[in-house]
Amino acid sequence: MTSSKTRPSSDVLLGDLMLLHPKLIDLSLGRVERLLAKLGHPEKKLPPVVHIAGTNGKGSITAYLRSFMEAAGKRVHVYTSPHLVRFHERIVLAGPDGTARAIDEDSLVDVLMRVQAVNDGEDITQFEITTAAAFLAFSETPADILLLEVGLGGRLDATNVISDPALTIITPISMDHAEKLGPTITKIALEKAGILKSGVEGVISQQSNEVLSVIEARARAVGAQLTIFGRDFDAYEQTGRLVVQRHERLLDLPLPALVGRHQIGNAGTAVAAALVLGERIPALKLDEKAIEIGLRTVEWPARMQRLSSGPLPAILGEEAELWLDGGHNPAAGDVIADTLAALDEKSPKPVYLVVGMMGQKDALGFLAPFRGLVRAIYTVPIPGANEAPHTQEDLAETARVAGMQATDRENVIDALSTIAALPKGPKRVLICGSLYLAGHVLSLQQQSQ
Structure with a gap:
């Protein structure tokens, strides 16, 4: 050998x-x-x-x-x-x-x-x-x-x-x-x-x-x-x-x-x-x-996974919740939105999304269920994806077409920092839209721990 x-x-x-x-x-x-x-x-x-x-x-x-x-x-x-x-x-x-x-x-x-x-x-x-x-x-x-x-x-x-x-x-x-x-x-x-x-x-x-x-x-x-x-x-x-x-x-x-x-x-x-x-x-x-x-x-990463410690939750501060989900199609958008609504029923907090999606995915179909549920969406690229993702600019425009406030950001850390700079108080943040993005997020968590 x-x-x-x-x-x-x-x-x-x-x-x-x-x-x-x-x-x-x-x-x-x-x-x-x-x-x-x-x-x-x-x-x-x-x-x-x-x-x-x-x-x-x-x-x-x-x-x-x-x-x-x-x-x-x-x-x-x-x-x-x-x-x-x-x-x-x-x-x-x-x-x-x-x-x-x-x-x-x-x-x-x-x-x-x-x-x-x-x-x-x-x-x-x-x-x-x-x-x-x-x-x-x-x-x-x-x-x-x-x-x-x-x-x-x-x-x-x-x-x-x-x-x-x-x-x-x-x-x-x-x-x-x-x-x-x-x-x-x-x-x-x-x-x-x-x-x-x-x-x-x-x-x-x-x-x-x-x-x-x-x-x-x-x-x-x-x-x-x-x-x-x-x-x-x-x-x-x-x-x-x-x-x-x-x-x-x-x-x-x-x-x-x-x-x-x-x-x-x-x-x-x-x-x-x-x-x-x-x-x-x-x-x-x-x-x-x-x-x-x-x-x-049972454990299954990146399926409504709560990130309660580590470098990314630290950016948001103690009052914020950070969640991660790799869902990326319209049916996943429906169930994730339903889950966020259920969380809001138990403990109301303003909700913000950080979203990155692969280019062949139905971005409008995925994002539409979140209308009326989230305060704002921050769109990001997906580093290291083996296929072309939606650009953060195009994804933000799609979210606006779906009737939501959206801003493109350079990366996940930039998006979380932007949310952290909003007026103080409890927040619920979900990173979603792609398993590749979820993997990138988990890698960021591991690299700094």
């Missing part, structure tokens, strides 16, 4: 892998199937797989399932994208102590070099080759379960090489990535329903009737069974508790630690998925105590 002193870093390797294909995203299964065959099919040597697709809520539902499983002492692998601060976050490996951790630098470099050597310069996207690397790492580390999040879409996503998952989950579907998945909600739903498999149960979150019809048609076509929110299970808040009902069983649970009314649906879907999974695989059956602990201890 090459000496660790002479081996390239993961950043260098990832940069090299980016050059193997002219496009960042080019949905296809052929290239990754070719590479996996050369690697000896690591995708066929995995623990039971839960495959998760959808527009919003994938990460939260993955986080809940991980938390439930770890509370029960299960060893859990997790695959998510994109990362927030470091690529390593995408590949989370089960540890012998029962706690999963992001892959370490040496292990990441090792699997990247191995897939690079086997690929031998052939055409493949970075996501496809790094997904193959993740499968290699997962196949070589013991675990009880792999939570596998789709990168984009589902039908042609590199993760869809898994032909026999233990369970599939489809989270709420809305308009996003239309340039890649199709211009209508039905086309997008058909792409995401592509993860459904013959004989495999699919747990379906709340969907519009139009989307649900597409999912049900796809399930009939492939022979997949469905467990559907509102038909086969339900979840709701009652007297400060989360109630999940499935058939004759009713679970009275604590509210989830993740903030927002939309998390009731996400948590309920995760609970239903855990129950179905336990019926299919007895070794993964969870008791109610593990689910309770998991709901209380």
Whole structure:
């Protein structure tokens, strides 16, 4: 093996892998199937797989399932994208102590070099080759379960090489990535329903009737069974508790630690998925105590995450609240605005947004739900984005078109300093609009701590 002193870093390797294909995203299964065959099919040597697709809520539902499983002492692998601060976050490996951790630098470099050597310069996207690397790492580390999040879409996503998952989950579907998945909600739903498999149960979150019809048609076509929110299970808040009902069983649970009314649906879907999974695989059956602990201890960064300490909250001062959310499409705008409204009902404070968005996102659709809710919006660029973001000037103009006061700022620190200079008093500040911006914010927090 090459000496660790002479081996390239993961950043260098990832940069090299980016050059193997002219496009960042080019949905296809052929290239990754070719590479996996050369690697000896690591995708066929995995623990039971839960495959998760959808527009919003994938990460939260993955986080809940991980938390439930770890509370029960299960060893859990997790695959998510994109990362927030470091690529390593995408590949989370089960540890012998029962706690999963992001892959370490040496292990990441090792699997990247191995897939690079086997690929031998052939055409493949970075996501496809790094997904193959993740499968290699997962196949070589013991675990009880792999939570596998789709990168984009589902039908042609590199993760869809898994032909026999233990369970599939489809989270709420809305308009996003239309340039890649199709211009209508039905086309997008058909792409995401592509993860459904013959004989495999699919747990379906709340969907519009139009989307649900597409999912049900796809399930009939492939022979997949469905467990559907509102038909086969339900979840709701009652007297400060989360109630999940499935058939004759009713679970009275604590509210989830993740903030927002939309998390009731996400948590309920995760609970239903855990129950179905336990019926299919007895070794993964969870008791109610593990689910309770998991709901209380779940963590998922940049999803209505309160930043209560560190350099960025310090800019605003002790009276201000600082929140972070990576939501970036109109449906996310709706649920974030709803969450802010709920916070305002409990503790009224003037609300300010710091917003940066990628250029292909529907900025007007995302911002419109905040009209009448926020005092002002400060728009910022997104450093290090791998695609062109909206300029802060254009984004500010879009916010003004949506009927809100907006000013462009040079960066996040400038925006927070501007808010801090406003008249003293309690303030509620939310940084939002992009996972890439959220990652930049978390990096600023880490660099100065």
